Amino acid sequence: MTKAARIRGLAAEGLTTAQIADQVGVSYQHAYNVLKRCDLLGIVPRSERQPAVNRHAPSAKPPLTISRLGAGGFCRVGTWVAMQDLLVLDPALPKERGVYAFVKGDTALYVGLATKGVLRRFRSYCRPGKTQRTSQRLNAALIAAVTAGEVIDIYTAHPPDQTWNGMPMSGDAGLELGLIEAFHLPWNIRGARS
Structure with missing residues (x-):
């Protein structure tokens, strides 16, 4: 699956542009440009969005004390x-x-x-x-x-x-x-x- 396809899929799930960029591992601007090109900006009103699901495992890194x-x-x-x-x-x-x-x-x-x-x-x-x-x-x-x-x-x-x-x-x-x-x-x- 291409990054653009993943971006479109996450937008359909109701994630914000920033959340999409984080999930896909691209810059905010890259995600924004893909969504704008596909006319997908703001397709889901913010009030109707589901909370983002963190697909990353909890950090296994130790804290810096x-x-x-x-x-x-x-x-x-x-x-x-x-x-x-x-x-x-x-x-x-x-x-x-x-x-x-x-x-x-x-x-x-x-x-x-x-x-x-x-x-x-x-x-x-x-x-x-x-x-x-x-x-x-x-x-x-x-x-x-x-x-x-x-x-x-x-x-x-x-x-x-x-x-x-x-x-x-x-x-x-x-x-x-x-x-x-x-x-x-x-x-x-x-x-x-x-």
């Missing part, structure tokens, strides 16, 4: 704060590039890469642009958590770059990908399908 982060070289650098439903940025956050984790309690919820510096990356979470889907999603999740009284701590690590067979390797990009692939991080969409 604070102790594991600490053993891996991460340090706590701050806590997310919201005022009047806006995230407040701490200017003391690291300016260099690195890997960061959002931690609730003892468990990491999200791991990300700040290629242009942690402080600069976090600015996009505070005021996400119209096309920054990840920043918009995390902005909403962080505001919801913090305004509900949850404490979301920020941990960072700054691994050195390396070489492999004479080729340059990014230490921080490799660390981020490794963590996403190895641990259950509920706010990381990329790692949720693995």
